[in-house]
Structures are given as C-alpha cells and as structure tokens.
Amino acid sequence: MATKTPYARLAAAVFDIACEKTGLSNLELAERLPTLLGREKLNRLTIGQWRSGETPVRLDALLALAHEVDSSVTSLTLEAVRRDPSLLGVAPARIVTREVIKDLVELQAHVDAARRWDRLERAFSDSDLVEPGS
Numbered sequence: 001m002a003t004k005t006p007y008a009r010l011a012a013a014v015f016d017i018a019c020e021k022t023g024l025s026n027l028e029l030a031e032r033l034p035t036l037l038g039r040e041k042l043n044r045l046t047i048g049q050w051r052s053g054e055t056p057v058r059l060d061a062l063l064a065l066a067h068e069v070d071s072s073v074t075s076l077t078l079e080a081v082r083r084d085p086s087l088l089g090v091a092p093a094r095i096v097t098r099e100v101i102k103d104l105v106e107l108q109a110h111v112d113a114a115r116r117w118d119r120l121e122r123a124f125s126d127s128d129l130v131e132p133g134s
Helices: 006-022 026-037 044-052 059-068 073-083 085-089 093-125
Strands: none
Touching: 006 026, 006 044, 006 059, 006 073, 006 085, 026 044, 026 059, 059 073, 073 085
C-alpha cells in the first residue's frame, strides 16, 4: 500500500467530516452520492476508502458532499485541522489564517463584553442602590 500524502490525509479528513455531518452510514452515502455525482453506482467500500484515505477522494464527491451538508470546503478544512493539528502544515495558510483571525476577533469581542460587564457590576455594587424588598 502506498504511503498517504499529507494532502490525501487532509482530503480524507475533510471528506470524513462531511460524511459525519450527513448522519448517514457508508451504505446510505453510497446510495445517495451517485445521484449527486451523476454516476450509476458507488459502494460503501469506496466511501470507506475515501474516508480513511486508502483511496484518494474524488474532488466532485468532496464538493457534492460539502454542498449536501451546506458547508464550505474551507470550513470543513478548518474543522479537520482543529481535530488533527498535524494537518496544519498542508492546510492552505490563507484559510487557516483567516479563520484563526475570525476566532481571535470573536474572542476579543467576548473579552471586551466581559470587561464591560465587570465595570458595570462594579459601578452598581459601589452605588447606593437599595435591593428590592429591603
């Protein structure tokens, strides 16, 4: 058996995540994907080989499945890298960088909101407000 290239591992991981998101078994995917791909037949063994990386994932299958789960290949790639950081070296840097920046911006927004809440809490605790019922 040939050694899997890093890109084959990444494609398999992305395809596997898309498969998981469908909630379908390999057999059910083998029945569903041919319709999307305009193929006559596909078997569960092929799906399993694509998911594990034993056989390179067909690009049309990957794109069709990403569309089927209403997700972009970019977001599936990011999820694959989050699950297996060893894939970081082959994931397109601009995808990972853009997504990491989005995550950091979102995190900063949460930090800022927590700081505002903290200041508000201190302001009210320092005031002469009377608790209801006192």
